[in-house]
Amino acid sequence: MFLASVLGACAPKEKITKVVIYTAKENEEIEEFIPVAEAAMPDLELEVLRLSTGDLTARLLAEKDNPQADLIWGTAATSMIIFKNEGMLEPYAPEGLDVILPTFRDPDAPPSWVGVDAYLTAFCYNTVVAEEHGLPMPASWEDLLDPVYEGHLVMPNPASSGTGFMFVSSILQGLGEDAGWAYLSELDKNMAIYTKSGSKPCKLAGAGEFAIGISFAFVGARLKREGAPIEFVLPADGAGYEVEANGLMKGAANPEGAKRFLDWAISDEALGLYAKYFAVVAKPGFPVPEGMPADTADRLFPMNFQWSSDNRDSLLEEWTTRFAAKTEE
Template structure:
């Protein structure tokens, strides 16, 4: 018993020492500021999987829709705030690369990716993660109640019975909105595409500033038809929403979520570590939990509510065209249609 105070003091000293070590480790952990347009409900999962492999690097997410995040990065060109971009449209990264805002880096294992998902420069300025694909959400309950049939094509959405029942993302703020507009131009040429969008505009009730919002509105019955993307549509249907996922017959626009290092980062080695992990098999398996098309061949498994031939339905997307003509297309779209956009 006379040694009890000594043992108590010894345990206290050990505990304090361990606490000091943990505090030093916490202080020494590198924090990466990561800009993203990934859906909010997936960000925690991404960070947790990465931290299982690299507990010494923490992620501070900064998230917004594709258009807003792209504009923010461009505005911060002379004073970058981000270390890494993880999950932004490849068309946006092509723009940023043109402005010399990306740090070229070939992540370990990049040779294992489908070449379509890797920037053509050597070393690449960016690498792809997965592809998100245009789709339409159709509320079966509201459609039947209001006498609005389920569409099967893009052209269907210009028919009189859809007037006031269609919601679509604003392409100035939403990457999904822009891939729609860009794909229609690539499918039909500029003249016919603008004629189509004039007809579509007559039936639009509002343009949202989020690519997932139109599907969410259709899922909740606030709209009959939501022009959105397949991942959100499929997830809502799996969760029991009264929606059908429509893949229009003319072809599906798409874009890649991609990752890159921001030039000027003070955490270059940690940023490279994140990029290495972002193209790993583990990461690609994670992307496949929501996306049917991922960068690493042989990884993708079928996704519920996706057609087996989803890749065949995707248009032959010209990313260079989409990037080079982005400002011009968006200005014309805004001039014609912005009056129905939601307030920011």
């Protein structure tokens, strides 16, 4: 099911070559990044399809034998590993690859995918709603199991949201599968709804509809800057994270145009834009966004993306069986 819109670039008539980009990036990022990319490559018409991570992954797999995209931009590394294993990606070393941290790219040379930034889990805590209901600010994952939060929590469904999948995967990796599923069962008792979008829990908390949204950190930081009564909390017991990555589609209609975009997508110009939204980017040296802790990178839980990718289908099947009934319409 589509959870976001198709954003097509308004291209001047002199543009002669179209590049089709599939992405799971947020609409506000796309709206800022694409005009900058078009200014850097004025002969390219950039056509962007935006879906949530789960829906984008399903669509790309469905199009495996007849790819419609030229490239993937800003999609979870766990999904990119699946696409690589399915033979859907054309290995490509974009210009400037040598400055990208090794942990942000496929280890093969040339790589099938290259990461650009990392999003991490945070709690978005509405101070006004919390005060009305006498809810303390949670500091850790364990705190969220307190019965005082029953009906006041909201988080993303991992089947549609990369943020939700990253959260569930980090819990299972951190606690072990038996203890992890037990934790998620207890957490479900306090959960009001599961959303289809990764950013929506924080936006709902910011709007005062719920006290606490489990989401990704940059949304909380942005809402707080915009004046929402939000505090965002990086859990003391470690924040799960996911790398957003890019890759060239095998069988792309416009591989040369796609390669030019992939080169731009790890340029300092592009990395500077990512750094406005994310505290962790693929090249060191960029300042963290306003409102984010300077030591954010040190608070990350050590994720095993290969495990997440290998176990994705079984994890989502189990989660859906247990908890999906609370998903929003």
